[in-house]
Amino acid sequence: MSRIFVAGMGAVSPAGWKLADLRQALRNGEPLPVQTLQRPGWQKPLRTRPIPNPAERLEFLAHPRLRRASPITHYVVAAALEATAGLRASRDSNLRLGLVICLQSGCVNYSCRFFEETLKDPATASPLLFPETVFAAPASHLAAVLGNISLASSLVGDPAAFLQGVALGAQWLEENRVDACVIIGAEEINWILADALWHLERPAILTAGAGALCLCREPEWSTGVELAAITDAHTWSSRKNRTQAACAMREQLSQSVFLKPGRAERPLGPAAQQRRPATARDSELLCDGIGSSPRVDAAEFAAWRDWTGPRLSPKRILGEGLMAAAAWQCVAACDAIAGGSFAAAHVALIGPNQQAMGARFVRGDSDISRLSAGPSPGNIRA
Amino acid sequence: MLFPTTSPPETPPRVVITGAGIITALGPGWKTNAAGFRTGRTAFGPVSLFDVSRQRAKQAAEVDLPVALPSTRLSAKQIARLDRAGVMLLLAIQEAWQQSGWEPAENLPLVLGTTAGGMSFGEAYFRQAVQAPHDHRHQATRAIHYQPQVQALLALEALGSTGPVTIVSNACASGGNAIGHAWELIRYGQAERVLTGGYDALTQLVFSGFDALQALSTTVCRPFDARRDGLALGEGAAVMALETLESARRRDATILGELIGYGTSIDQHHLTQPHPRGDATLTVMKQACAVAGVTPDDIDYLNAHGTGTALNDSSEAIAIGHWAGPRAATLPVSSTKADIGHLLGAAGAVEAVICLMTLCEQWLPPETMFEVPDPACRFPIVHKPQDARVNVVLSNSFGFGGVNASLILRRWA
Numbered sequence: 155m156s157r158i159f160v161a162g163m164g165a166v167s168p169a170g171w172k173l174a175d176l177r178q179a180l181r182n183g184e185p186l187p188v189q190t191l192q193r194p195g196w197q198k199p200l201r202t203r204p205i206p207n208p209a210e211r212l213e214f215l216a217h218p219r220l221r222r223a224s225p226i227t228h229y230v231v232a233a234a235l236e237a238t239a240g241l242r243a244s245r246d247s248n249l250r251l252g253l254v255i256c257l258q259s260g261c262v263n264y265s266c267r268f269f270e271e272t273l274k275d276p277a278t279a280s281p282l283l284f285p286e287t288v289f290a291a292p293a294s295h296l297a298a299v300l301g302n303i304s305l306a307s308s309l310v311g312d313p314a315a316f317l318q319g320v321a322l323g324a325q326w327l328e329e330n331r332v333d334a335c336v337i338i339g340a341e342e343i344n345w346i347l348a349d350a351l352w353h354l355e356r357p358a359i360l361t362a363g364a365g366a367l368c369l370c371r372e373p374e375w376s377t378g379v380e381l382a383a384i385t386d387a388h389t390w391s392s393r394k395n396r397t398q399a400a401c402a403m404r405e406q407l408s409q410s411v412f413l414k415p416g417r418a419e420r421p422l423g424p425a426a427q428q429r430r431p432a433t434a435r436d437s438e439l440l441c442d443g444i445g446s447s448p449r450v451d452a453a454e455f456a457a458w459r460d461w462t463g464p465r466l467s468p469k470r471i472l473g474e475g476l477m478a479a480a481a482w483q484c485v486a487a488c489d490a491i492a493g494g495s496f497a498a499a500h501v502a503l504i505g506p507n508q509q510a511m512g513a514r515f516v517r518g519d520s521d522i523s524r525l526s527a528g529p530s531p532g533n534i535r536a
Numbered sequence: 537m538l539f540p541t542t543s544p545p546e547t548p549p550r551v552v553i554t555g556a557g558i559i560t561a562l563g564p565g566w567k568t569n570a571a572g573f574r575t576g577r578t579a580f581g582p583v584s585l586f587d588v589s590r591q592r593a594k595q596a597a598e599v600d601l602p603v604a605l606p607s608t609r610l611s612a613k614q615i616a617r618l619d620r621a622g623v624m625l626l627l628a629i630q631e632a633w634q635q636s637g638w639e640p641a642e643n644l645p646l647v648l649g650t651t652a653g654g655m656s657f658g659e660a661y662f663r664q665a666v667q668a669p670h671d672h673r674h675q676a677t678r679a680i681h682y683q684p685q686v687q688a689l690l691a692l693e694a695l696g697s698t699g700p701v702t703i704v705s706n707a708c709a710s711g712g713n714a715i716g717h718a719w720e721l722i723r724y725g726q727a728e729r730v731l732t733g734g735y736d737a738l739t740q741l742v743f744s745g746f747d748a749l750q751a752l753s754t755t756v757c758r759p760f761d762a763r764r765d766g767l768a769l770g771e772g773a774a775v776m777a778l779e780t781l782e783s784a785r786r787r788d789a790t791i792l793g794e795l796i797g798y799g800t801s802i803d804q805h806h807l808t809q810p811h812p813r814g815d816a817t818l819t820v821m822k823q824a825c826a827v828a829g830v831t832p833d834d835i836d837y838l839n840a841h842g843t844g845t846a847l848n849d850s851s852e853a854i855a856i857g858h859w860a861g862p863r864a865a866t867l868p869v870s871s872t873k874a875d876i877g878h879l880l881g882a883a884g885a886v887e888a889v890i891c892l893m894t895l896c897e898q899w900l901p902p903e904t905m906f907e908v909p910d911p912a913c914r915f916p917i918v919h920k921p922q923d924a925r926v927n928v929v930l931s932n933s934f935g936f937g938g939v940n941a942s943l944i945l946r947r948w949a
Contacts, residue, residue: 384537
């Protein structure tokens with residue numbers, strides 16, 4: 155069983171095109187400004203938090219594959235390049251990189267435009283738009299930009315599926331099929347998506363962007379953050395409602411937490427050690443998915459009702475970013491550990507229509523063990 | 537826990553197939569499809585699901601859905617929320633389930649591939665959303681049931697089961713990748729049984745998209761034929777019940793075949809075009825053979841991705857020629873897309889079940905419309921119905937975006 159570390163993080167969010175922007179916005183704790191979005195056929199505008207224009211032209215946009223790519227691909231590429239910057243700067247080009255992209259709505263802008271053209275006159279619908287509508291388009295473009303992708307996959311699901319992506323990346327690393335794996339959750343804004351969200355979760359404010367985690371096996375490549383646990387996927391059914399699934403996830407995540415002093419299988423590299431402040435608190439953070447909808451948030455409140463520790467709720471600041479929001483939660487949790495503010499962090503992802511999943515990240519040299527009871531017996535044994 | 541997991545077994549367990557369900561334009565179920573593929577029946581006709589009067593292509597392989605669905609654990613309200621894709625998934629999963637003899641389970645993994653999921657709901661949502669006066673009715677339901685994970689959970693619910701759902705969306709390789717992912721879950725000890733497959737229904741957006749790309753044939757879909765002029769779209773679903781050999785033997789289950797190899801890679805050449813040399817295709821076939829412990833000499837039939845487009849077929853033909861070497865001259869190859877069209881996210885799964893049929897019933901599916909071989913083909917195309925001795929088969933699937941998959945199945949005897 156390999157230890158899995160976080161080698162880098164990246165984020166594009168309504169706060170800006172860098173992780174530092176996300177970090178600052180979360181530190182400020184103030185909800186970001188809301189803009190209105192017009193939709194056809196209805197006077198009432200929809201509320202969104204769009205991605206601001208980048209401060210300077212993004213160099214990667216010069217890549218020929220990105221000339222016609224949709225905004226979601228730009229977010230994916232920006233977040234992935236930031237998350238892999240350290241590895242790409244210090245490692246040889248033969249690094250085998252894996253790529254998992256997780257989406258809930260995906261490339262809705264070009265899908266809407268292409269379908270609109272089809273309904274007007276299919277004979278003149280643009281052939282340039284259609285290929286960009288598929289879920290796999292962002293992965294394809296990113297693979298072309300990075301160039302050394304040996305494995306790639308796009309997963310679709312509700313936002314908790316981001317942790318399925320992280321688990322898949324960890325599996326590829328454990329099997330030594332890749333040297334590092336970047337997992338990205340991304341979405342883009344479109345009126346039809348904002349309209350759908352209005353129907354399903356009226357108080358929510360749609361936003362977009364991407365969050366990326368780059369995982370590795372080598373401690374010396376790490377940011378000082380280690381993946382400690384990912385729970386099973388606790389799916390809803392007629393016999394298990396959303397709150398019950400959330401509570402089951404919480405219980406399983408809690409069982410993965412206990413001390414194991416003196417674990418030192420492999421030392422952290424000097425760079426990672428330097429990044430760890432000596433004054434780091436040994437407390438744990440909960441990075442949750444609480445937003446602005448009491449009905450939707452009820453399951454999460456129930457699952458964590460006894461949590462008295464520090465808590466971070468990125469959606470309250472950023473808005474409802476669907477899969478991107480799930481990725482931001484993980485990125486924010488890892489960033490808080492890497493920055494020395496916390497020794498460990500829980501991430502709770504309770505999706506709207508599929509499953510509840512949780513994860514735990516710890517400081518790579520922390521004595522708060524990931525698990526000392528050994529691995530669980532086959533998480534999805536039927 | 538998904539992480540950390542158990543250490544994988546030192547020797548990966550053998551993975552066998554104990555159930556298979558299929559629905560295509562040839563009809564529902566194994567028997568109907570086997571009879572059709574065995575004789576090379578084609579299932580194309582004029583598109584009736586939406587208006588194609590302004591499209592270049594007018595034909596597709598549409599599924600004739602049964603009027604009444606088989607009895608399941610879904611309520612009438614839940615059934616009413618299934619679109620075409622969801623109904624096809626339900627029919628395929630139930631057939632696989634019944635054949636496998638599995639009992640309902642609380643933790644049964646389901647791994648599915650799809651490109652469009654409930655796209656017909658998305659289209660209906662859009663049409664209504666742009667109408668004036670504004671009408672909100674049914675929009676919330678459409679927004680939920682458009683999502684493939686919701687369809688997948690309903691399919692599990694129909695079987696009285698629940699479990700983790702993974703939706704792979706690697707375009708036209710989705711079905712092959714889903715089966716490969718399920719196979720890996722079992723091989724690495726993360727599950728003992730998995731339901732897996734793929735599904736996709738014809739939709740106006742997708743038909744219009746391929747038509748806009750001028751990728752659709754305006755004559756006849758003829759993969760690997762020198763006169764080919766494009767692909768034909770189809771729709772359908774296929775699901776397999778995979779389990780460890782130990783589990784199947786413990787239950788004294790009927791074993792239909794064994795999944796012995798899987799390879800996947802990504803072709804970074806272009807969003808929609810394969811590399812002309814077929815490098816990534818070559819890689820996945822080699823990977824799958826290496827894992828399976830077989831060589832091209834051991835392969836008795838190759839079910840090609842073979843879309844019927846100029847670029848795909850020439851690239852795949854070159855790759856097969858390089859991979860097979862001298863064996864290419866005698867290796868029977870065909871693309872069943874000539875019979876039922878390109879099923880997109882369902883293609884890899886449907887073609888894997890067709891491969892299973894060839895292993896169980898010892899015949900090869902022909903491309904009856906094939907006439908003039910492309911000079912790049914160094915292998916014989918099966919173009920007439922024929923019985924054959926088939927022990928090991930390989931199935932290729934490639935997708936927009938470049939992700940590829942090869943699966944290798946072995947006869948259970």
